[in-house]
Amino acid sequence: xxxxxxxxxxxxxxxxxxxxxxxxxxxxxxxxxxxxxxxxxxxxxxxxxxxxxxxxxxxxxxxxxxxxxxxxxxxxxxxxxxxxxxxxxxxxxxxxxxxxxxxxxxxxxxxxxxxxxxxxxxxxxxxxxxxxxxxxxxxxxxxxxxxxxxxxxxxxxxxxxxxxxxxxxxxxxxxxxxxxxxxxxxxxxxxxxxxxxxxxxxxxxxxxxxxxxxxxxxxxxxxxxxxxxxxxxxxxxxxxxxxxxxxxxxxxxxxxxxxxxxxxxxxxxxxxxxxxxxxxxxxxxxxxxxxxxxxxxxxxxxxxxxxxxxxxxxxxxxxxxxxxxxxxxxxxxxxxxxxxxxxxxxxxxxxxxxxxxxxxxxxxxxxxxxxxxxxxxxxxxxxxxxxxxxxxxxxxxxxxxxxxxxxxxxxxxxxxxxxxxxxxxxxxxxxxxxxxxxxxxxxxxxxxxxxxxxxxxxxxxxxxxxxxxxxxxxxxxxxxxxxxxxxxxxxxxxxxxxxxxxxxxxxxxxxxxxxxxxxxxxxxxxxxxxxxxxxxxxxxxxxxxxxxxxxxxxxxxxxxxxxxxxxxxxxxxxx
Amino acid sequence: xxxxxxxxxxxxxxxxxxxxxxxxxxxxxxxxxxxxxxxxxxxxxxxxxxxxxxxxxxxxxxxxxxxxxxxxxxxxxxxxxxxxxxxxxxxxxxxxxxxxxxxxxxxxxxxxxxxxxxxxxxxxxxxxxxxxxxxxxxxxxxxxxxxxxxxxxxxxxxxxxxxxxxxxxxxxxxxxxxxxxxxxxxxxxxxxxxxxxxxxxxxxxxxxxxxxxxxxxxxxxxxxxxxxxxxxxxxxxxxxxxxxxxxxxxxxxxxxxxxxxxxxxxxxxxxxxxxxxxxxxxxxxxxxxxxxxxxxxxxxxxxxxxxxxxxxxxxxxxxxxxxxxxxxxxxxxxxxxxxxxxxxxxxxxxxxx
Numbered sequence: 069x070x071x072x073x074x075x076x077x078x079x080x081x082x083x084x085x086x087x088x089x090x091x092x093x094x095x096x097x098x099x100x101x102x103x104x105x106x107x108x109x110x111x112x113x114x115x116x117x118x119x120x121x122x123x124x125x126x127x128x129x130x131x132x133x134x135x136x137x138x139x140x141x142x143x144x145x146x147x148x149x150x151x152x153x154x155x156x157x158x159x160x161x162x163x164x165x166x167x168x169x170x171x172x173x174x175x176x177x178x179x180x181x182x183x184x185x186x187x188x189x190x191x192x193x194x195x196x197x198x199x200x201x202x203x204x205x206x207x208x209x210x211x212x213x214x215x216x217x218x219x220x221x222x223x224x225x226x227x228x229x230x231x232x233x234x235x236x237x238x239x240x241x242x243x244x245x246x247x248x249x250x251x252x253x254x255x256x257x258x259x260x261x262x263x264x265x266x267x268x269x270x271x272x273x274x275x276x277x278x279x280x281x282x283x284x285x286x287x288x289x290x291x292x293x294x295x296x297x298x299x300x301x302x303x304x305x306x307x308x309x310x311x312x313x314x315x316x317x318x319x320x321x322x323x324x325x326x327x328x329x330x331x332x333x334x335x336x337x338x339x340x341x342x343x344x345x346x347x348x349x350x351x352x353x354x355x356x357x358x359x360x361x362x363x364x365x366x367x368x369x370x371x372x373x374x375x376x377x378x379x380x381x382x383x384x385x386x387x388x389x390x391x392x393x394x395x396x397x398x399x400x401x402x403x404x405x406x407x408x409x410x411x412x413x414x415x416x417x418x419x420x421x422x423x424x425x426x427x428x429x430x431x432x433x434x435x436x437x438x439x440x441x442x443x444x445x446x447x448x449x450x451x452x453x454x455x456x457x458x459x460x461x462x463x464x465x466x467x468x469x470x471x472x473x474x475x476x477x478x479x480x481x482x483x484x485x486x487x488x489x490x491x492x493x494x495x496x497x498x499x500x501x502x503x504x505x506x507x508x509x510x511x512x513x514x515x516x517x518x519x520x521x522x523x524x525x526x527x528x529x530x531x532x533x534x535x536x537x538x539x540x541x542x543x544x545x546x547x548x549x550x551x552x553x554x555x556x557x558x559x560x561x562x563x564x565x566x567x568x569x570x571x572x573x574x575x576x577x578x579x580x581x582x583x584x585x586x587x588x589x590x591x592x593x594x595x596x597x598x599x600x601x602x603x604x605x606x607x608x609x610x611x612x613x614x615x616x617x618x619x620x621x622x623x624x625x626x627x628x629x630x631x632x633x634x635x636x637x638x639x640x641x642x643x
Numbered sequence: 644x645x646x647x648x649x650x651x652x653x654x655x656x657x658x659x660x661x662x663x664x665x666x667x668x669x670x671x672x673x674x675x676x677x678x679x680x681x682x683x684x685x686x687x688x689x690x691x692x693x694x695x696x697x698x699x700x701x702x703x704x705x706x707x708x709x710x711x712x713x714x715x716x717x718x719x720x721x722x723x724x725x726x727x728x729x730x731x732x733x734x735x736x737x738x739x740x741x742x743x744x745x746x747x748x749x750x751x752x753x754x755x756x757x758x759x760x761x762x763x764x765x766x767x768x769x770x771x772x773x774x775x776x777x778x779x780x781x782x783x784x785x786x787x788x789x790x791x792x793x794x795x796x797x798x799x800x801x802x803x804x805x806x807x808x809x810x811x812x813x814x815x816x817x818x819x820x821x822x823x824x825x826x827x828x829x830x831x832x833x834x835x836x837x838x839x840x841x842x843x844x845x846x847x848x849x850x851x852x853x854x855x856x857x858x859x860x861x862x863x864x865x866x867x868x869x870x871x872x873x874x875x876x877x878x879x880x881x882x883x884x885x886x887x888x889x890x891x892x893x894x895x896x897x898x899x900x901x902x903x904x905x906x907x908x909x910x911x912x913x914x915x916x917x918x919x920x921x922x923x924x925x926x927x928x929x930x931x932x933x934x935x936x937x938x939x940x941x942x943x944x945x946x947x948x949x950x951x952x953x954x955x956x957x958x959x960x961x962x963x964x965x966x967x968x969x970x971x972x973x974x975x976x977x978x979x980x981x982x983x984x985x986x987x988x989x990x991x992x993x994x995x996x
Contacts, residue, residue, distance in 0.1 A: 262732035264719040265693055266746035266797060276745070280736040 101477040104517040108492030115495040116334035129335035142314035153297035156237035165248035172372040182390040187242040190578040192302030194239040197397030202226040227311040244289030251285030299485030301581040404611035423612035437597040445576035448515035456523035478524035486581030506588020519572040526568035646671040652701035672831040676844035679854035694719040725799040731790040733778040740774040746797035764796040820846040878920035889917040900963025901940040910994035919992040923970040927986030938987040
């Protein structure tokens, strides 16, 4: 038996081949990224300076956007809201993160699980649940208060600035939790032991060693929370509008109402974009500051700090946060979903499956909206994973010069809030010749762009974990780079790619901020459906639909945890 | 009076006995190493001395005062000790100067005093010019020096080192061994040093505690440990050796390929198996039969390796099953297969358990 030797290519032909194929791929990828990232961004900026009628250059859009006091107020409201929500989220997240990462608090696994539950609850679903809980008269907390005290009215009103800040904080604190636990887990016990043995007690060690080491990550988490709060559309639309105040995103939505004033919207979106870019830069600088790098891996074991009797107090606090974010909201969402009328309470005679039946089989578009969500999210997630895997491979292995540009373009959408991205897509692709507005394609493209950064961060982490020698071994034995990718790289990365896919798919099924600006009559997604129902006040149907969406997510979560470990959604590179 | 006394100290984790019946006394200024393979309990012992781990049984006392017992443990920050960790545990959020000055701040020295002491100790470890740097900008060896300075500047009662050189490359490791011993000679701090590297222990220590499976095998000065190992484990762990199994036949002890007079052998009249350790350096090689009081055994060269500083020969006594390892100077060249004479001094043969 003989083994055919691979034909030996002469140096000239080798160079020609490799030049052609890698450059072709490079050009293809850059074309796709130009279409997804650069062009909407350029259109956004250009449109903001374009006169609606004539198409000429003008500053009129900016005058229109900032010419009225209430438009400027909406901007300031957003900043205040971001600050309040971030601060409150910090209060929820930081003690929990410390307790879970460093102490012997009981129920650490449970706490992690409840934070995960919070994390996968769409903010608008949480907002709806809190409307049921703390609506001015009929809200359950108010009714309970009146029952206990005999008062005429309850003290809680979710339709307020503080109500909105609370709801946003409750569903964005997991970001701070993730950042803080990740940082605390990098501080080895030896760092603290070293302070102890030199005579520093627990308090001084905390203040001088542990906290400074975790601080950049905590501030980073607060910044992400702030940005999340100012970019959010669903919760403000459900709460701020009835409360008669506006924030940037709701104001943008109004510019998009009849008639659509996309030029003014583009101009009005600029501060949101500017603030986001600025804060992300600050966050990057902070976490990369010299001296905060975790040193030397060896001896990095961590021992839990003993809290003594305080461990139960800490556990109580964790359960209080969980009650506000998970237990109470879900209890009353479930009640509403199974109720004939949610206000009639928990009696047996009020229970029915009618809402589910209606949502799934009778409603004209509700069931289809769920299918749409899963279809668009699935296509987008697949596209992102394939695209970012290619880019990450090219960049990490330095196959082309200036590969860094590709990586930058993949990560760039991170600084573009969903609402702003949607306006850019609208400006770029709604008009002819493409006329994509309202099509499935524009939603898929927008989702793809939105989740490129998550995909890229995960793909490049996965590729960097692979020793290039694995592929070199394939090539030395005569296999091509493509063979190496197919036979060695892809199988080794199966798990991480599945993880990346889920990390994109799950949030994509809930995406509202971009979808609300781009959907058409036949392309309504579940999040938009839920939003519509909240405007109509159909809380029973809404709760049923929201629960269906949550339940459909559980198997995916289970798969992810089986393949990648229990905390796969709560890791640092997930955000 | 002894500086540090460990009395029958043991530590159990569940059913696993990490350290069992450990007793040791250190005189002031002494440098003692705990040496053994990984998992032998040496780090646990060190952490018990530091106060991070309470003993399951036994007591630890410093300057005559009890600091650890199963019922009460003086916390680490009250022990006036200092420690160098495997990971160095240099705080990355503080500069070199701040790292070194931390312990002095905790001790509430005046700012001028702190500055003076920090500068002085940084001079000693040759790091004065890097005082303002952050640790991330330092090499491994420089971080190691910061860790040393930080531990020594507080003038601790006892200095503890937990495999401080294991993260350094070979050349640096050799340099730092001498550095650690030099600093000890300069400051005379009572020191406990944990390592799995025998040459590190031998270069630095006054005495070495060899540990295996949580128990003490032998405590002795390095040269005694090498020349007079008490157990098979110690003989094999410290340096290379030949194990020779003998059986008593009349006035002789019969080994593989040769015999020796029982009268000349240590412990040949004792009970139990007769196992001897014979260092490769203690065997002579010659082409002619040597005349002298020593044992002469005719043998054949079975294999050899040249290691620059010495030759490592495998030499098989005629009629023997296994070869012996013999070290000679680099100029003593013997071809494979050639006949030679082994010269063995019976008093160099140490009976081990």
